[in-house]
Amino acid sequence: MDIDALHERGRQRIETLVAELAIDGEVAETAAAIFTRTYTEETQQGRSVDAVAAAAIHVACKIERVPVTAATIAEVAEIEESHLLRRSKWVQSAIDQPIDAFDPAPFIDEYCDALKLSDDTRTLAHNVVTVGIDQGIASGKSPAGFAAAAVYYAAMLQDEQCTQDDVHEVSGVSKITIRNRYQEQAEVVGDVT
Structure with missing residues (x-):
């Protein structure tokens, strides 16, 4: 599958998850931008679209300061929370943007x-x-x-x-x-x- 098709699939997955999580549309836009930036021809090997899409949402929630836990995103995305957290860490380092992870x-x-x-x-x-x-x-x-x-x-x-x-x-x-x-x-x- 070519990278444009994978990007489209990732954006659709993000839209679906954001709708199921009932969170702000800005998160979807931020997550889609993060997904497109991090999921490239070079980085796609061994990384599922669904896991990276969920991780992009997790990172986007931190950036946009939307209070959604990793456990909630993992449950809705139907992936292990530990897997989501690993992918989120990878996404965060790939976008090279410091994020205040601890914001109650x-x-x-x-x-x-x-x-x-x-x-x-x-x-x-x-x-x-x-x-x-x-x-x-x-x-x-x-x-x-x-x-x-x-x-x-x-x-x-x-x-x-x-x-x-x-x-x-x-x-x-x-x-x-x-x-x-x-x-x-x-x-x-x-x-x-």
């Missing part, structure tokens, strides 16, 4: 909206994340999990009705992860109200 902010906003939490709680959750990053406890952690814990912690500090179960339901982050990240945040952040 969009997840905080998404979770606060879904839980109908106050602006004060949202601001406090952002502050918890900022302090946690500054104190070095965020290294190696999932942005979605770190954000979920910060939202739970902030809601507790603000006396808003919000349980770990509630946060788990809207975020998909396990209750164990929420509890562990929350405890780490509470140790270094304290009462930031």
Whole structure:
């Protein structure tokens, strides 16, 4: 199959996945540009169109700051998450653009909206994340999990009705992860109200 046909197939796959993920059209445009740039005659050997298309979406979500986890993309694309992450790393190095991989902010906003939490709680959750990053406890952690814990912690500090179960339901982050990240945040952040 010639490269133009493969590019078209990749763009179609990106459009399908973006529609299934119900995410912004800008992500599709960015992902298509990334796909075309990285999937060439020289690089296509041993790399499936579907995996590179999914990886392009994952990288595009980071660039566009759209909060979609690798696990969610992998599930919709029907590929192993570890395979998606390997391809994403390859795509990211191929486009040679530094991307702030750890950005919990969009997840905080998404979770606060879904839980109908106050602006004060949202601001406090952002502050918890900022302090946690500054104190070095965020290294190696999932942005979605770190954000979920910060939202739970902030809601507790603000006396808003919000349980770990509630946060788990809207975020998909396990209750164990929420509890562990929350405890780490509470140790270094304290009462930031």
